[in-house]
Amino acid sequence: MPTPHQGTxxxxxxxxxxxxxxxxxxxxxxxLLPPESALVQEFGISRxxxxxxxxxxxxxxxxxxxxxxxxxxxxxxxxxxxxxDRYRPNAVHASDLPETSLRADVRLDEVxxxxxxxxxxxxxxxxxxxxxxxxxxxxxxxxxxxxxxYLLSVVAGTPLTDPTPEPWLSSITTQLSSxxxxxxxxxxxxxxxxxxxxxxxxxxxxxxxxxxxxxxRTYSREQIIxxxxxxVLPADRAEIEYEILPT
Amino acid sequence: MPTPHQGTxxxxxxxxxxxxxxxxxxxxxxxLLPPESALVQEFGISRxxxxxxxxxxxxxxxxxxxxxxxxxxxxxxxxxxxxxDRYRPNAVHASDLPETSLRADVRLDEVxxxxxxxxxxxxxxxxxxxxxxxxxxxxxxxxxxxxxxYLLSVVAGTPLTDPTPEPWLSSITTQLSSxxxxxxxxxxxxxxxxxxxxxxxxxxxxxxxxxxxxxxRTYSREQIIxxxxxxVLPADRAEIEYEILPT
DNA sequence: CACGTCGACACGTCTAGACAAGTCATCTGG
DNA sequence: CCAGATGACTTGTCTAGACGTGTCGACGTG
Numbered sequence: 245m246p247t248p249h250q251g252t253x254x255x256x257x258x259x260x261x262x263x264x265x266x267x268x269x270x271x272x273x274x275x276l277l278p279p280e281s282a283l284v285q286e287f288g289i290s291r292x293x294x295x296x297x298x299x300x301x302x303x304x305x306x307x308x309x310x311x312x313x314x315x316x317x318x319x320x321x322x323x324x325x326x327x328x329d330r331y332r333p334n335a336v337h338a339s340d341l342p343e344t345s346l347r348a349d350v351r352l353d354e355v356x357x358x359x360x361x362x363x364x365x366x367x368x369x370x371x372x373x374x375x376x377x378x379x380x381x382x383x384x385x386x387x388x389x390x391x392x393x394y395l396l397s398v399v400a401g402t403p404l405t406d407p408t409p410e411p412w413l414s415s416i417t418t419q420l421s422s423x424x425x426x427x428x429x430x431x432x433x434x435x436x437x438x439x440x441x442x443x444x445x446x447x448x449x450x451x452x453x454x455x456x457x458x459x460x461r462t463y464s465r466e467q468i469i470x471x472x473x474x475x476v477l478p479a480d481r482a483e484i485e486y487e488i489l490p491t
Numbered sequence: 492m493p494t495p496h497q498g499t500x501x502x503x504x505x506x507x508x509x510x511x512x513x514x515x516x517x518x519x520x521x522x523l524l525p526p527e528s529a530l531v532q533e534f535g536i537s538r539x540x541x542x543x544x545x546x547x548x549x550x551x552x553x554x555x556x557x558x559x560x561x562x563x564x565x566x567x568x569x570x571x572x573x574x575x576d577r578y579r580p581n582a583v584h585a586s587d588l589p590e591t592s593l594r595a596d597v598r599l600d601e602v603x604x605x606x607x608x609x610x611x612x613x614x615x616x617x618x619x620x621x622x623x624x625x626x627x628x629x630x631x632x633x634x635x636x637x638x639x640x641y642l643l644s645v646v647a648g649t650p651l652t653d654p655t656p657e658p659w660l661s662s663i664t665t666q667l668s669s670x671x672x673x674x675x676x677x678x679x680x681x682x683x684x685x686x687x688x689x690x691x692x693x694x695x696x697x698x699x700x701x702x703x704x705x706x707x708r709t710y711s712r713e714q715i716i717x718x719x720x721x722x723v724l725p726a727d728r729a730e731i732e733y734e735i736l737p738t
Numbered sequence: 739c740a741c742g743t744c745g746a747c748a749c750g751t752c753t754a755g756a757c758a759a760g761t762c763a764t765c766t767g768g
Numbered sequence: 769c770c771a772g773a774t775g776a777c778t779t780g781t782c783t784a785g786a787c788g789t790g791t792c793g794a795c796g797t798g
Binding site: 253254255289290291292293296310311312313314 | 750751752753754755759760761762
Binding site: 256259292300303304305417427428429430431432433434435436437438452453454455456479480483484485486487488489490 | 539550551552664674675676677678679680681682683684685686687688699700701702703726727730731732733734735736737
Protein backbone atom coordinates (compact mmCIF):
# COMPACT_ATOMS: atom_id res chain seq x y z
CA MET A 245 0.00 0.00 0.00
CA PRO A 246 2.53 2.56 1.03
CA THR A 247 3.90 3.56 -2.32
CA PRO A 248 7.55 3.73 -1.49
CA HIS A 249 9.39 6.93 -2.04
CA GLN A 250 7.66 8.89 -4.75
CA GLY A 251 8.20 12.57 -4.38
CA THR A 252 8.29 13.36 -0.69
CA UNK A 253 9.57 10.41 1.34
CA UNK A 254 7.07 8.76 3.64
CA UNK A 255 9.09 9.36 6.76
CA UNK A 256 9.14 13.09 6.08
CA UNK A 257 5.39 13.20 5.59
CA UNK A 258 4.91 11.42 8.89
CA UNK A 259 7.35 13.81 10.58
CA UNK A 260 5.47 16.72 9.06
CA UNK A 261 2.16 15.46 10.36
CA UNK A 262 3.53 14.97 13.86
CA UNK A 263 5.12 18.42 13.80
CA UNK A 264 1.75 19.84 12.80
CA UNK A 265 0.05 18.15 15.74
CA UNK A 266 2.64 19.45 18.17
CA UNK A 267 2.46 22.98 16.88
CA UNK A 268 -1.34 22.92 16.82
CA UNK A 269 -1.35 21.87 20.45
CA UNK A 270 -2.91 18.47 19.82
CA UNK A 271 0.24 17.11 21.44
CA UNK A 272 1.00 19.59 24.19
CA UNK A 273 4.53 20.13 25.45
CA UNK A 274 5.54 17.29 27.70
CA UNK A 275 2.94 14.89 26.36
CA LEU A 276 3.84 11.59 24.78
CA LEU A 277 3.70 11.12 21.03
CA PRO A 278 2.03 7.98 19.70
CA PRO A 279 4.39 5.03 20.18
CA GLU A 280 6.19 3.69 17.13
CA SER A 281 3.77 0.76 16.97
CA ALA A 282 0.83 3.17 16.67
CA LEU A 283 2.55 5.08 13.85
CA VAL A 284 3.14 1.80 12.04
CA GLN A 285 -0.60 1.10 12.13
CA GLU A 286 -1.89 4.62 11.58
CA PHE A 287 0.30 5.42 8.58
CA GLY A 288 0.76 1.92 7.25
CA ILE A 289 4.53 2.11 7.38
CA SER A 290 7.23 -0.13 8.76
CA ARG A 291 8.79 0.49 12.13
CA UNK A 292 12.05 1.59 10.54
CA UNK A 293 10.26 4.35 8.69
CA UNK A 294 8.43 5.44 11.83
CA UNK A 295 11.73 5.63 13.69
CA UNK A 296 13.22 7.67 10.85
CA UNK A 297 10.37 10.16 11.15
CA UNK A 298 10.91 10.53 14.88
CA UNK A 299 14.67 10.84 14.38
CA UNK A 300 13.94 13.79 12.08
CA UNK A 301 11.94 15.55 14.77
CA UNK A 302 14.59 14.74 17.34
CA UNK A 303 17.27 16.31 15.16
CA UNK A 304 15.14 19.44 15.06
CA UNK A 305 15.00 19.47 18.83
CA UNK A 306 11.22 19.24 18.75
CA UNK A 307 10.92 15.99 20.66
CA UNK A 308 12.88 13.95 23.17
CA UNK A 309 12.97 10.17 23.33
CA UNK A 310 13.47 8.07 26.46
CA UNK A 311 14.24 4.41 26.29
CA UNK A 312 11.34 2.34 27.49
CA UNK A 313 9.06 5.31 28.07
CA UNK A 314 8.39 6.90 24.74
CA UNK A 315 8.88 10.09 22.81
CA UNK A 316 7.42 13.32 24.07
CA UNK A 317 7.11 16.86 22.83
CA UNK A 318 9.96 18.82 24.33
CA UNK A 319 8.75 20.88 27.24
CA UNK A 320 9.33 24.56 26.77
CA UNK A 321 11.66 26.20 29.19
CA UNK A 322 11.07 29.69 30.36
CA UNK A 323 13.29 31.75 28.11
CA UNK A 324 15.65 34.24 29.68
CA UNK A 325 16.09 37.33 27.60
CA UNK A 326 19.41 39.09 27.90
CA UNK A 327 19.18 42.70 26.83
CA UNK A 328 21.80 45.39 26.50
CA ASP A 329 20.60 46.63 29.89
CA ARG A 330 22.55 43.87 31.51
CA TYR A 331 25.63 46.03 31.05
CA ARG A 332 24.15 49.05 32.78
CA PRO A 333 26.26 50.09 35.72
CA ASN A 334 24.65 48.75 38.89
CA ALA A 335 22.83 46.09 36.95
CA VAL A 336 22.65 42.69 38.56
CA HIS A 337 23.81 39.87 36.40
CA ALA A 338 20.28 38.67 35.90
CA SER A 339 18.23 41.73 36.53
CA ASP A 340 15.03 40.00 35.52
CA LEU A 341 15.25 37.48 38.33
CA PRO A 342 14.89 37.82 42.08
CA GLU A 343 18.34 37.71 43.63
CA THR A 344 17.48 34.88 45.92
CA SER A 345 17.21 32.42 43.08
CA LEU A 346 20.71 33.11 41.82
CA ARG A 347 23.85 31.14 42.44
CA ALA A 348 27.27 30.95 40.88
CA ASP A 349 30.10 28.44 41.05
CA VAL A 350 33.38 30.28 40.53
CA ARG A 351 36.89 29.11 39.83
CA LEU A 352 39.81 31.49 39.48
CA ASP A 353 43.12 30.63 37.84
CA GLU A 354 46.22 32.49 36.87
CA VAL A 355 47.09 31.62 33.28
CA UNK A 356 49.43 32.73 30.53
CA UNK A 357 47.97 34.45 27.49
CA UNK A 358 47.62 32.13 24.53
CA UNK A 359 48.54 33.67 21.17
CA UNK A 360 44.87 34.27 20.40
CA UNK A 361 44.15 35.94 23.72
CA UNK A 362 47.39 37.94 23.55
CA UNK A 363 46.38 39.31 20.17
CA UNK A 364 42.96 40.30 21.52
CA UNK A 365 44.48 42.14 24.46
CA UNK A 366 47.27 43.63 22.42
CA UNK A 367 49.96 42.19 24.67
CA UNK A 368 52.73 39.63 24.28
CA UNK A 369 51.91 35.94 24.42
CA UNK A 370 52.55 34.59 27.87
CA UNK A 371 51.41 37.75 29.64
CA UNK A 372 49.80 36.68 32.94
CA UNK A 373 46.02 36.75 32.95
CA UNK A 374 43.42 36.13 35.58
CA UNK A 375 41.01 33.51 34.27
CA UNK A 376 37.64 33.09 35.87
CA UNK A 377 35.28 30.23 35.15
CA UNK A 378 31.74 30.65 36.32
CA UNK A 379 28.67 28.46 36.13
CA UNK A 380 25.57 30.52 36.82
CA UNK A 381 22.42 29.00 38.21
CA UNK A 382 18.92 30.39 38.35
CA UNK A 383 15.97 28.65 39.93
CA UNK A 384 18.19 25.61 40.43
CA UNK A 385 18.80 25.27 36.70
CA UNK A 386 22.21 25.93 35.17
CA UNK A 387 21.91 28.98 32.96
CA UNK A 388 25.28 30.07 31.73
CA UNK A 389 28.86 28.89 31.54
CA UNK A 390 31.49 31.58 31.19
CA UNK A 391 35.25 31.77 30.88
CA UNK A 392 36.61 35.30 31.26
CA UNK A 393 40.16 36.56 31.13
CA TYR A 394 41.50 39.74 32.73
CA LEU A 395 44.85 41.41 32.49
CA LEU A 396 46.39 40.40 35.80
CA SER A 397 48.30 43.67 35.97
CA VAL A 398 44.99 45.49 35.96
CA VAL A 399 43.04 43.45 38.49
CA ALA A 400 45.83 42.24 40.80
CA GLY A 401 45.15 43.21 44.40
CA THR A 402 41.58 44.27 43.65
CA PRO A 403 38.40 42.65 44.94
CA LEU A 404 38.10 40.99 41.55
CA THR A 405 40.58 38.35 42.65
CA ASP A 406 38.20 37.34 45.41
CA PRO A 407 36.84 33.89 44.63
CA THR A 408 33.58 34.34 46.50
CA PRO A 409 30.71 34.44 44.09
CA GLU A 410 28.99 37.62 45.18
CA PRO A 411 30.90 40.12 43.05
CA TRP A 412 30.33 38.03 39.94
CA LEU A 413 26.61 38.37 40.16
CA SER A 414 26.87 42.02 39.21
CA SER A 415 27.55 43.17 35.68
CA ILE A 416 31.05 43.42 34.31
CA THR A 417 30.54 47.17 34.09
CA THR A 418 29.82 47.38 37.80
CA GLN A 419 32.69 45.08 38.69
CA LEU A 420 35.19 47.15 36.77
CA SER A 421 33.86 50.50 37.93
CA SER A 422 34.28 49.29 41.50
CA UNK A 423 38.00 49.19 40.91
CA UNK A 424 38.03 52.53 39.14
CA UNK A 425 37.82 51.39 35.52
CA UNK A 426 35.28 53.08 33.29
CA UNK A 427 33.89 50.80 30.62
CA UNK A 428 33.42 52.71 27.39
CA UNK A 429 32.55 49.98 24.94
CA UNK A 430 31.64 46.32 24.83
CA UNK A 431 31.86 44.17 21.72
CA UNK A 432 30.09 40.86 21.56
CA UNK A 433 30.49 38.19 18.93
CA UNK A 434 27.60 35.76 18.72
CA UNK A 435 27.93 32.25 17.41
CA UNK A 436 25.90 29.06 17.73
CA UNK A 437 27.07 25.48 17.78
CA UNK A 438 26.32 22.14 19.28
CA UNK A 439 27.62 21.76 22.83
CA UNK A 440 30.58 19.65 23.78
CA UNK A 441 29.80 16.68 25.98
CA UNK A 442 31.07 18.59 29.03
CA UNK A 443 28.87 21.58 28.30
CA UNK A 444 25.87 19.38 27.68
CA UNK A 445 26.15 17.78 31.10
CA UNK A 446 27.10 20.96 32.96
CA UNK A 447 24.15 22.82 31.47
CA UNK A 448 21.86 19.77 31.60
CA UNK A 449 21.14 20.09 27.91
CA UNK A 450 18.74 17.75 26.19
CA UNK A 451 19.97 16.21 23.00
CA UNK A 452 19.36 18.32 19.93
CA UNK A 453 19.70 21.61 21.80
CA UNK A 454 22.41 23.93 20.50
CA UNK A 455 24.18 26.59 22.52
CA UNK A 456 24.72 30.27 21.94
CA UNK A 457 28.40 31.05 22.31
CA UNK A 458 29.43 34.64 22.96
CA UNK A 459 32.82 36.26 22.90
CA UNK A 460 32.80 39.51 24.83
CA ARG A 461 35.51 42.13 24.72
CA THR A 462 35.29 44.91 27.28
CA TYR A 463 37.02 48.18 26.43
CA SER A 464 38.12 51.17 28.41
CA ARG A 465 39.23 53.85 25.99
CA GLU A 466 40.30 51.44 23.22
CA GLN A 467 42.21 49.31 25.73
CA ILE A 468 40.75 45.84 26.11
CA ILE A 469 40.31 45.15 29.82
CA UNK A 470 38.49 41.88 29.80
CA UNK A 471 37.88 39.11 27.30
CA UNK A 472 35.18 36.56 27.99
CA UNK A 473 36.11 34.24 25.21
CA UNK A 474 33.39 31.72 25.71
CA UNK A 475 30.08 32.52 27.32
CA VAL A 476 27.86 29.54 26.67
CA LEU A 477 24.07 29.73 26.93
CA PRO A 478 21.53 26.94 26.36
CA ALA A 479 19.65 27.96 23.23
CA ASP A 480 16.36 26.57 24.49
CA ARG A 481 16.46 28.76 27.58
CA ALA A 482 18.02 32.00 26.38
CA GLU A 483 17.69 34.69 23.78
CA ILE A 484 19.71 37.87 23.47
CA GLU A 485 18.52 41.32 22.49
CA TYR A 486 20.66 44.03 20.98
CA GLU A 487 19.94 47.59 20.03
CA ILE A 488 21.58 49.27 17.08
CA LEU A 489 21.48 52.98 16.42
CA PRO A 490 22.43 53.61 12.78
CA THR A 491 24.75 56.56 12.44
CA MET B 492 29.69 -13.40 14.00
CA PRO B 493 28.58 -9.91 14.81
CA THR B 494 27.37 -10.48 18.33
CA PRO B 495 24.37 -8.20 18.36
CA HIS B 496 24.24 -5.52 20.94
CA GLN B 497 26.23 -6.63 23.96
CA GLY B 498 27.66 -3.75 25.87
CA THR B 499 28.62 -1.10 23.34
CA UNK B 500 26.43 -1.25 20.24
CA UNK B 501 28.15 -2.26 17.03
CA UNK B 502 27.23 0.93 15.23
CA UNK B 503 28.93 2.98 17.92
CA UNK B 504 32.07 0.92 17.72
CA UNK B 505 32.18 1.41 13.97
CA UNK B 506 31.56 5.14 14.41
CA UNK B 507 34.33 5.25 17.00
CA UNK B 508 36.75 3.53 14.65
CA UNK B 509 35.92 5.92 11.81
CA UNK B 510 36.24 8.92 14.11
CA UNK B 511 39.64 7.65 15.14
CA UNK B 512 40.77 7.43 11.53
CA UNK B 513 39.59 10.93 10.78
CA UNK B 514 41.22 12.45 13.83
CA UNK B 515 44.43 10.55 13.20
CA UNK B 516 44.55 11.97 9.69
CA UNK B 517 44.17 8.61 7.98
CA UNK B 518 41.07 10.17 6.41
CA UNK B 519 42.04 13.80 5.79
CA UNK B 520 39.45 16.57 5.61
CA UNK B 521 37.62 16.39 2.32
CA UNK B 522 38.55 12.76 1.67
CA LEU B 523 35.92 10.09 1.19
CA LEU B 524 35.17 7.55 3.90
CA PRO B 525 34.82 3.92 2.87
CA PRO B 526 31.44 3.42 1.19
CA GLU B 527 28.71 1.70 3.15
CA SER B 528 29.29 -1.50 1.24
CA ALA B 529 32.92 -1.56 2.34
CA LEU B 530 31.92 -1.06 5.97
CA VAL B 531 29.48 -3.95 5.66
CA GLN B 532 32.33 -6.21 4.54
CA GLU B 533 35.08 -4.86 6.79
CA PHE B 534 33.10 -4.97 10.02
CA GLY B 535 30.74 -7.80 9.16
CA ILE B 536 27.64 -5.74 9.80
CA SER B 537 24.47 -5.06 7.88
CA ARG B 538 24.05 -1.94 5.81
CA UNK B 539 21.53 -0.50 8.25
CA UNK B 540 24.09 -0.67 11.02
CA UNK B 541 26.73 0.93 8.79
CA UNK B 542 24.34 3.77 7.99
CA UNK B 543 23.60 4.20 11.70
CA UNK B 544 27.31 4.57 12.39
CA UNK B 545 27.67 7.21 9.70
CA UNK B 546 24.53 9.00 10.91
CA UNK B 547 26.18 9.27 14.31
CA UNK B 548 29.23 10.97 12.84
CA UNK B 549 26.99 13.20 10.76
CA UNK B 550 25.08 14.34 13.83
CA UNK B 551 28.40 15.32 15.38
CA UNK B 552 29.17 17.39 12.32
CA UNK B 553 32.27 15.33 11.64
CA UNK B 554 31.33 14.08 8.19
CA UNK B 555 29.12 15.09 5.29
CA UNK B 556 27.19 12.76 3.03
CA UNK B 557 26.33 13.49 -0.59
CA UNK B 558 23.83 11.42 -2.47
CA UNK B 559 25.51 9.33 -5.11
CA UNK B 560 29.02 10.43 -4.19
CA UNK B 561 29.76 9.21 -0.73
CA UNK B 562 30.56 10.42 2.76
CA UNK B 563 33.60 12.56 3.36
CA UNK B 564 35.36 14.13 6.31
CA UNK B 565 34.01 17.61 6.69
CA UNK B 566 36.01 20.51 5.31
CA UNK B 567 36.04 23.76 7.23
CA UNK B 568 33.88 26.62 6.00
CA UNK B 569 34.94 30.22 5.86
CA UNK B 570 32.93 32.16 8.41
CA UNK B 571 31.04 35.33 7.48
CA UNK B 572 30.98 37.95 10.17
CA UNK B 573 28.01 40.28 10.34
CA UNK B 574 28.81 43.48 12.18
CA UNK B 575 26.64 46.41 13.17
CA ASP B 576 28.09 48.17 10.13
CA ARG B 577 25.71 46.19 8.00
CA TYR B 578 23.04 48.71 8.95
CA ARG B 579 25.08 51.73 7.94
CA PRO B 580 23.24 53.77 5.33
CA ASN B 581 24.70 52.89 1.92
CA ALA B 582 25.96 49.56 3.19
CA VAL B 583 25.59 46.64 0.83
CA HIS B 584 23.94 43.62 2.33
CA ALA B 585 27.23 41.77 2.48
CA SER B 586 29.78 44.51 2.54
CA ASP B 587 32.64 42.13 3.04
CA LEU B 588 32.10 40.39 -0.25
CA PRO B 589 32.59 41.50 -3.83
CA GLU B 590 29.22 42.34 -5.30
CA THR B 591 29.59 40.01 -8.21
CA SER B 592 29.34 36.98 -5.98
CA LEU B 593 25.98 37.99 -4.52
CA ARG B 594 22.56 36.81 -5.53
CA ALA B 595 19.12 36.84 -3.99
CA ASP B 596 15.93 34.93 -4.69
CA VAL B 597 13.00 37.11 -3.74
CA ARG B 598 9.33 36.41 -3.26
CA LEU B 599 6.84 39.12 -2.34
CA ASP B 600 3.39 38.49 -0.92
CA GLU B 601 0.64 40.57 0.49
CA VAL B 602 -0.47 39.09 3.80
CA UNK B 603 -2.65 39.95 6.75
CA UNK B 604 -1.02 40.68 10.06
CA UNK B 605 -1.15 37.74 12.43
CA UNK B 606 -1.90 38.63 16.05
CA UNK B 607 1.81 38.41 16.91
CA UNK B 608 2.88 40.65 14.06
CA UNK B 609 0.03 43.08 14.69
CA UNK B 610 1.16 43.47 18.27
CA UNK B 611 4.70 44.14 17.15
CA UNK B 612 3.61 46.81 14.70
CA UNK B 613 1.05 48.26 17.05
CA UNK B 614 -1.77 47.84 14.56
CA UNK B 615 -4.93 45.77 14.37
CA UNK B 616 -4.72 42.11 13.44
CA UNK B 617 -5.48 41.68 9.76
CA UNK B 618 -3.78 44.91 8.73
CA UNK B 619 -2.30 44.36 5.27
CA UNK B 620 1.44 43.78 5.25
CA UNK B 621 3.97 43.30 2.53
CA UNK B 622 5.84 40.10 3.18
CA UNK B 623 9.16 39.48 1.52
CA UNK B 624 10.97 36.17 1.56
CA UNK B 625 14.57 36.25 0.45
CA UNK B 626 17.22 33.59 0.09
CA UNK B 627 20.64 35.24 -0.15
CA UNK B 628 23.52 33.56 -1.91
CA UNK B 629 27.21 34.32 -1.80
CA UNK B 630 29.84 32.48 -3.79
CA UNK B 631 27.15 30.09 -4.93
CA UNK B 632 26.41 29.06 -1.36
CA UNK B 633 23.13 29.91 0.35
CA UNK B 634 23.89 32.25 3.21
CA UNK B 635 20.73 33.59 4.71
CA UNK B 636 17.00 33.01 4.68
CA UNK B 637 14.83 35.95 5.66
CA UNK B 638 11.15 36.69 6.07
CA UNK B 639 10.40 40.39 6.49
CA UNK B 640 7.11 42.19 6.93
CA TYR B 641 6.36 45.81 6.09
CA LEU B 642 3.35 47.94 6.74
CA LEU B 643 1.75 47.96 3.31
CA SER B 644 0.42 51.45 3.87
CA VAL B 645 4.00 52.64 4.26
CA VAL B 646 5.64 50.92 1.32
CA ALA B 647 2.78 50.75 -1.19
CA GLY B 648 3.72 52.35 -4.46
CA THR B 649 7.39 52.61 -3.54
CA PRO B 650 10.29 50.79 -5.19
CA LEU B 651 10.21 48.39 -2.24
CA THR B 652 7.36 46.54 -3.90
CA ASP B 653 9.62 45.77 -6.84
CA PRO B 654 10.33 42.04 -6.87
CA THR B 655 13.68 42.32 -8.66
CA PRO B 656 16.43 41.40 -6.30
CA GLU B 657 18.72 44.42 -6.68
CA PRO B 658 17.17 46.66 -4.03
CA TRP B 659 17.28 43.87 -1.50
CA LEU B 660 21.01 43.61 -1.64
CA SER B 661 21.34 46.93 0.13
CA SER B 662 20.76 47.37 3.84
CA ILE B 663 17.32 47.89 5.30
CA THR B 664 18.46 51.36 6.33
CA THR B 665 19.30 52.26 2.76
CA GLN B 666 16.11 50.76 1.43
CA LEU B 667 13.95 52.74 3.79
CA SER B 668 15.85 55.99 3.39
CA SER B 669 15.33 55.70 -0.35
CA UNK B 670 11.62 56.11 0.25
CA UNK B 671 12.11 58.91 2.73
CA UNK B 672 12.04 56.98 5.98
CA UNK B 673 14.75 57.66 8.50
CA UNK B 674 15.68 54.65 10.58
CA UNK B 675 16.37 55.69 14.14
CA UNK B 676 16.72 52.37 15.91
CA UNK B 677 17.00 48.68 15.21
CA UNK B 678 16.36 45.96 17.74
CA UNK B 679 17.56 42.45 17.15
CA UNK B 680 16.66 39.36 19.11
CA UNK B 681 19.12 36.50 18.71
CA UNK B 682 18.20 32.89 19.22
CA UNK B 683 19.67 29.58 18.16
CA UNK B 684 17.93 26.36 17.31
CA UNK B 685 18.18 23.36 15.07
CA UNK B 686 16.91 24.03 11.55
CA UNK B 687 13.69 22.63 10.17
CA UNK B 688 14.10 20.14 7.34
CA UNK B 689 13.14 22.83 4.82
CA UNK B 690 15.70 25.27 6.17
CA UNK B 691 18.35 22.60 6.21
CA UNK B 692 17.87 21.86 2.55
CA UNK B 693 17.43 25.48 1.46
CA UNK B 694 20.59 26.52 3.26
CA UNK B 695 22.34 23.26 2.41
CA UNK B 696 23.04 22.70 6.04
CA UNK B 697 25.03 19.72 7.11
CA UNK B 698 23.31 17.73 9.76
CA UNK B 699 24.28 18.66 13.27
CA UNK B 700 24.66 22.32 12.37
CA UNK B 701 22.33 24.70 14.22
CA UNK B 702 21.09 28.02 12.90
CA UNK B 703 21.13 31.49 14.31
CA UNK B 704 17.62 32.92 14.17
CA UNK B 705 17.20 36.69 14.36
CA UNK B 706 14.12 38.79 14.83
CA UNK B 707 14.71 42.34 13.70
CA ARG B 708 12.48 45.30 14.43
CA THR B 709 13.22 48.49 12.54
CA TYR B 710 12.04 51.73 14.11
CA SER B 711 11.50 55.23 12.85
CA ARG B 712 10.81 57.46 15.83
CA GLU B 713 9.27 54.70 18.01
CA GLN B 714 7.09 53.52 15.12
CA ILE B 715 7.97 50.04 13.96
CA ILE B 716 8.37 50.14 10.20
CA UNK B 717 9.64 46.68 9.44
CA UNK B 718 9.70 43.37 11.24
CA UNK B 719 11.95 40.60 9.96
CA UNK B 720 10.59 37.92 12.17
CA UNK B 721 12.87 35.16 11.09
CA UNK B 722 16.30 35.73 9.65
CA VAL B 723 18.01 32.38 9.58
CA LEU B 724 21.77 31.99 9.29
CA PRO B 725 23.82 28.78 9.18
CA ALA B 726 25.80 28.71 12.40
CA ASP B 727 28.81 27.07 10.84
CA ARG B 728 29.17 29.88 8.33
CA ALA B 729 28.14 32.97 10.22
CA GLU B 730 28.84 34.91 13.37
CA ILE B 731 27.35 38.23 14.41
CA GLU B 732 29.05 41.13 16.11
CA TYR B 733 27.35 43.77 18.23
CA GLU B 734 28.64 46.84 19.94
CA ILE B 735 27.26 48.09 23.23
CA LEU B 736 27.95 51.51 24.70
CA PRO B 737 27.07 51.45 28.40
CA THR B 738 25.28 54.59 29.47
C1' DC C 739 36.94 16.56 -30.65
C1' DA C 740 32.32 17.16 -28.58
C1' DC C 741 28.47 15.05 -26.88
C1' DG C 742 25.24 11.65 -25.35
C1' DT C 743 24.35 7.05 -23.62
C1' DC C 744 25.12 3.59 -20.54
C1' DG C 745 26.40 1.13 -16.57
C1' DA C 746 28.83 0.61 -12.22
C1' DC C 747 28.51 2.35 -7.92
C1' DA C 748 27.24 5.48 -4.41
C1' DC C 749 23.60 6.83 -1.03
C1' DG C 750 18.17 7.21 -0.09
C1' DT C 751 14.07 4.94 1.12
C1' DC C 752 11.43 1.13 2.77
C1' DT C 753 9.93 -3.49 4.37
C1' DA C 754 9.40 -7.48 7.75
C1' DG C 755 11.00 -9.59 11.39
C1' DA C 756 13.93 -10.74 15.47
C1' DC C 757 15.69 -10.17 20.10
C1' DA C 758 17.59 -6.85 23.91
C1' DA C 759 16.64 -3.67 27.40
C1' DG C 760 14.27 0.02 30.07
C1' DT C 761 9.72 1.36 32.40
C1' DC C 762 5.77 0.80 34.90
C1' DA C 763 1.62 -1.06 36.79
C1' DT C 764 -0.12 -5.02 38.76
C1' DC C 765 -0.14 -9.23 41.02
C1' DT C 766 1.59 -12.27 44.56
C1' DG C 767 3.88 -14.13 48.46
C1' DG C 768 5.86 -13.08 52.82
C1' DC D 769 1.46 -3.72 54.29
C1' DC D 770 5.51 -4.17 51.73
C1' DA D 771 8.78 -6.17 48.48
C1' DG D 772 9.74 -8.70 44.75
C1' DA D 773 8.26 -11.09 40.49
C1' DT D 774 5.71 -10.80 36.38
C1' DG D 775 4.22 -9.21 32.11
C1' DA D 776 2.74 -5.70 28.87
C1' DC D 777 4.52 -2.06 26.49
C1' DT D 778 8.06 0.92 24.97
C1' DT D 779 12.38 2.09 22.55
C1' DG D 780 17.20 0.19 21.10
C1' DT D 781 19.79 -2.69 18.09
C1' DC D 782 20.42 -5.56 14.12
C1' DT D 783 19.63 -8.39 9.93
C1' DA D 784 18.66 -9.31 4.86
C1' DG D 785 16.89 -7.76 1.01
C1' DA D 786 14.45 -4.72 -2.40
C1' DC D 787 14.15 -0.87 -5.43
C1' DG D 788 14.78 4.41 -6.30
C1' DT D 789 17.87 8.10 -7.52
C1' DG D 790 22.14 10.85 -8.03
C1' DT D 791 27.21 10.76 -9.78
C1' DC D 792 30.70 9.95 -12.79
C1' DG D 793 33.68 7.81 -15.93
C1' DA D 794 34.00 4.84 -20.06
C1' DC D 795 32.66 4.16 -24.46
C1' DG D 796 30.78 5.08 -28.59
C1' DT D 797 28.93 8.01 -32.30
C1' DG D 798 28.56 11.98 -35.18
